[in-house]
Amino acid sequence: MGKRKNSLTGLITLLTDFGYSDTYVAQMKGVILCINPEARIVDITHSVAPGDVISASFLLGGAYKYFPAGSIHLTVVDPGVGTERKGIIVRTRDYYFVGPNNGVFTFPLLHEEVNKVVNIDIKRFSSVSRTFHGRDVFAPVAAGLSIGRTPEEYGNELDPAQLVKLDEDRPVKTRDRIYGKIIHVDNFGNLITNISEREISGSGLKVRVRGRTITGLSRTYMDVKSGELLAIINSFHLLEIAANGRSAQKILRAKRGDEVVVFIKR
Amino acid sequence: MGKRKNSLTGLITLLTDFGYSDTYVAQMKGVILCINPEARIVDITHSVAPGDVISASFLLGGAYKYFPAGSIHLTVVDPGVGTERKGIIVRTRDYYFVGPNNGVFTFPLLHEEVNKVVNIDIKRFSSVSRTFHGRDVFAPVAAGLSIGRTPEEYGNELDPAQLVKLDEDRPVKTRDRIYGKIIHVDNFGNLITNISEREISGSGLKVRVRGRTITGLSRTYMDVKSGELLAIINSFHLLEIAANGRSAQKILRAKRGDEVVVFIKR
Amino acid sequence: MGKRKNSLTGLITLLTDFGYSDTYVAQMKGVILCINPEARIVDITHSVAPGDVISASFLLGGAYKYFPAGSIHLTVVDPGVGTERKGIIVRTRDYYFVGPNNGVFTFPLLHEEVNKVVNIDIKRFSSVSRTFHGRDVFAPVAAGLSIGRTPEEYGNELDPAQLVKLDEDRPVKTRDRIYGKIIHVDNFGNLITNISEREISGSGLKVRVRGRTITGLSRTYMDVKSGELLAIINSFHLLEIAANGRSAQKILRAKRGDEVVVFIKR
Numbered sequence: 001m002g003k004r005k006n007s008l009t010g011l012i013t014l015l016t017d018f019g020y021s022d023t024y025v026a027q028m029k030g031v032i033l034c035i036n037p038e039a040r041i042v043d044i045t046h047s048v049a050p051g052d053v054i055s056a057s058f059l060l061g062g063a064y065k066y067f068p069a070g071s072i073h074l075t076v077v078d079p080g081v082g083t084e085r086k087g088i089i090v091r092t093r094d095y096y097f098v099g100p101n102n103g104v105f106t107f108p109l110l111h112e113e114v115n116k117v118v119n120i121d122i123k124r125f126s127s128v129s130r131t132f133h134g135r136d137v138f139a140p141v142a143a144g145l146s147i148g149r150t151p152e153e154y155g156n157e158l159d160p161a162q163l164v165k166l167d168e169d170r171p172v173k174t175r176d177r178i179y180g181k182i183i184h185v186d187n188f189g190n191l192i193t194n195i196s197e198r199e200i201s202g203s204g205l206k207v208r209v210r211g212r213t214i215t216g217l218s219r220t221y222m223d224v225k226s227g228e229l230l231a232i233i234n235s236f237h238l239l240e241i242a243a244n245g246r247s248a249q250k251i252l253r254a255k256r257g258d259e260v261v262v263f264i265k266r
Numbered sequence: 267m268g269k270r271k272n273s274l275t276g277l278i279t280l281l282t283d284f285g286y287s288d289t290y291v292a293q294m295k296g297v298i299l300c301i302n303p304e305a306r307i308v309d310i311t312h313s314v315a316p317g318d319v320i321s322a323s324f325l326l327g328g329a330y331k332y333f334p335a336g337s338i339h340l341t342v343v344d345p346g347v348g349t350e351r352k353g354i355i356v357r358t359r360d361y362y363f364v365g366p367n368n369g370v371f372t373f374p375l376l377h378e379e380v381n382k383v384v385n386i387d388i389k390r391f392s393s394v395s396r397t398f399h400g401r402d403v404f405a406p407v408a409a410g411l412s413i414g415r416t417p418e419e420y421g422n423e424l425d426p427a428q429l430v431k432l433d434e435d436r437p438v439k440t441r442d443r444i445y446g447k448i449i450h451v452d453n454f455g456n457l458i459t460n461i462s463e464r465e466i467s468g469s470g471l472k473v474r475v476r477g478r479t480i481t482g483l484s485r486t487y488m489d490v491k492s493g494e495l496l497a498i499i500n501s502f503h504l505l506e507i508a509a510n511g512r513s514a515q516k517i518l519r520a521k522r523g524d525e526v527v528v529f530i531k532r
Numbered sequence: 533m534g535k536r537k538n539s540l541t542g543l544i545t546l547l548t549d550f551g552y553s554d555t556y557v558a559q560m561k562g563v564i565l566c567i568n569p570e571a572r573i574v575d576i577t578h579s580v581a582p583g584d585v586i587s588a589s590f591l592l593g594g595a596y597k598y599f600p601a602g603s604i605h606l607t608v609v610d611p612g613v614g615t616e617r618k619g620i621i622v623r624t625r626d627y628y629f630v631g632p633n634n635g636v637f638t639f640p641l642l643h644e645e646v647n648k649v650v651n652i653d654i655k656r657f658s659s660v661s662r663t664f665h666g667r668d669v670f671a672p673v674a675a676g677l678s679i680g681r682t683p684e685e686y687g688n689e690l691d692p693a694q695l696v697k698l699d700e701d702r703p704v705k706t707r708d709r710i711y712g713k714i715i716h717v718d719n720f721g722n723l724i725t726n727i728s729e730r731e732i733s734g735s736g737l738k739v740r741v742r743g744r745t746i747t748g749l750s751r752t753y754m755d756v757k758s759g760e761l762l763a764i765i766n767s768f769h770l771l772e773i774a775a776n777g778r779s780a781q782k783i784l785r786a787k788r789g790d791e792v793v794v795f796i797k798r
Contacts, residue, residue: 009303011299011303013292020286040299040303042292042295042296042299043292044289044292045286045287045292046286047286047287048287059288060289062289062293063289063292063293063296066292066293066296066297066300066401067296067299067300068296068299068300068303071296186285186288186290187283187284187285187287187288187290187316188283189316219348219396220346220347220348220349220396220397221347221397222345222346222348222349232396232397234395234397235293235395235397235398235401235402240397245317245345247316
């Protein structure tokens with residue numbers, strides 16, 4: 001991290017599929033605070049569907065960069081816990097990422113240059129359960145990094161080429177169309193697509209989703225009549241299908257993976 | 267705030283309708299911590315129904331005053347984001363309130379004297395999205411106030427008369443009756459009304475709701491038999507319909523807005 | 533606590549049945565921060581079913597020990613609020629426990645030696661509501677302890693024999709069988725039993741639950757084919773019924789209290 005001093009922030013973010021009704025998240029926080037009583041811990045979310053690595057990666061990809069340089073992003077969506085899947089530390093210029101090597105860091109690493117990857121050696125930890133490396137391995141690693149330990153203290157370097165990556169699943173472009181899809185449905189029922197602003201900006205366009213066609217881009221959610229569908233560039237700089245004061249998801253009965261086609265006027 | 271020093275607490279509360287499954291709240295926290303790494307952030311709730319400004323205002327009104335003087339209450343229930351609706355800073359003796367000028371501060375401001383209102387000038391911010399002023403405008407403002415910036419740095423004063431206010435919807439009193447209604451259903455299924463303790467205290471009374479009549483005020487939830495309905499003055503100093511060990515909401519199939527009539531014995 | 537200095541951590545954990553959609557938890561946090569602006573507050577969970585003291589106790593029992601010595605565990609699942617039920621402070625070597633004397637500390641106190649119990653005298657508090665001692669009594673007590681006040685400042689000692697205890701509900705062993713039951717269903721649909729590792733470790737075994745029989749213990753969730761049931765020793769050191777990539781709860785339509793029988797090969 002060059003002159004940036006990681007230990008100055010002591011900020012650890014947490015993203016898991018543990019939900020809010022169990023104590024798994026609290027156990028991790030307790031472990032962190034035993035190692036670094038000054039750690040600041042911020043929840044990103046714990047509502048990822050169990051084992052949904054793709055969703056976790058998308059969510060992390062949209063949030064990680066709003067945190068201060070030096071932050072440690074601890075991500076535990078880990079259906080392979082206890083198997084031969086590796087645990088890793090990924091160091092980029094501004095951040096550490098700590099978690100299983102199962103592709104969960106794919107989205108953030110699209111935008112970050114990887115400086116170093118370390119394969120966490122769990123033999124260096126005492127009393128590691130086979131079902132909860134979040135508590136027994138990853139939390140201690142994140143807490144250790146937050147007090148200035150180096151990644152190398154936790155294992156040997158791993159060739160970055162061995163980072164597991166999810167299929168990027170980018171939209172397909174033809175001369176006058178873009179074939180994308182819904183990659184996330186948010187709390188408002190907004191349908192977030194994998195089509196980015198720069199692929200469509202400035203164009204007059206139509207958007208087709210679930211048999212419905214939307215004409216033009218709105219600038220705000222209230223640009224259309226109450227209850228009506230609209231297309232908008234959202235705060236992720238992605239094309240989003242929404243509705244004024246309603247859930248686009250409910251109107252369209254849409255779900256993640258549904259196709260979205262943009263017709264570009266030329 | 268006179269001699270009270272706002273920057274001493276650095277405490278920012280958050281109340282939104284963003285839910286717990288997205289990263290919008292975390293993005294706001296990241297932005298705050300970039301500006302004030304020492305900020306303390308406390309979630310009030312993020313489970314407000316999408317766009318439900320009335321509920322958000324009621325919830326904030328019941329919680330804000332338990333926080334230390336100097337706290338900054340950042341509230342983002344903002345269906346009009348990106349339109350001409352204003353963003354505001356409201357300064358009272360003990361607190362700042364930051365969010366959209368859509369009435370969401372109505373309930374707390376029933377109890378607070380407004381010292382100053384500032385109309386946030388979004389042109390002073392860089393790269394503001396049209397869909398997420400919580401992250402791009404309000405979080406930076408709250409974080410700035412927490413490090414001692416003044417409201418005036420964010421825009422010009424606004425006449426307090428221009429504060430948008432929700433209808434107060436106060437109960438109607440006749441000689442021997444009070445006509446109120448349910449304004450909130452809580453996690454326990456308790457039905458919270460808009461009828462305050464001082465309007466009924468000391469009176470022998472009957473309460474009618476959804477065709478059922480409850481006689482007298484209980485002092486605790488266990489004053490009646492298990493499973494039975496009761497009326498009680500709750501911790502908000504409001505009349506509440508509850509049931510011993512059960513959900514009054516389920517027993518009565520009640521919902522927000524339902525009428526509650528108090529018959530006062532004279 | 534001997535030489536351990538409680539005030540050094542200022543760490544308060546919170547476990548309640550208040551849910552995430554109301555402001556009761558936030559009110560408690562505000563009260564704590566008015567008394568100790570430096571307090572660190574960690575949520576254990578607030579999703580306990582209303583009034584479910586057994587579940588709260590199990591959850592606390594599985595989480596409390598991961599927090600640093602000196603932590604104050606504030607637990608409010610309190611259906612008897614306002615009645616004659618006592619409020620207590622329990623001091624063990626490493627922790628304080630603060631909450632109602634209704635059995636909620638049963639599980640943690642199975643593993644902790646009780647040094648002192650104090651019966652909180654609510655007459656020492658001003659303006660105590662009858663419905664929310666979490667905010668009006670227990671939060672101030674926890675915050676006070678976090679700044680170095682002693683338990684004795686809040687009331688007289690109580691004979692530890694007067695601590696209310698839940699039935700332990702331990703498994704019954706015969707020569708070749710253990711009759712236990714499901715004591716918690718977690719976010720993944722894993723079925724956590726009251727049968728501990730040491731009762732079965734090393735044995736070849738079969739597990740019967742809801743008419744299905746599972747042979748042998750798995751070491752990881754992926755030891756069986758995708759979607760299949762397995763038995764495993766979990767991170768609580770308890771026998772757990774799970775499924776690879778699925779919810780065992782859904783497969784078996786199991787619920788808390790269902791019988792689990794272990795057949796031990798001898």
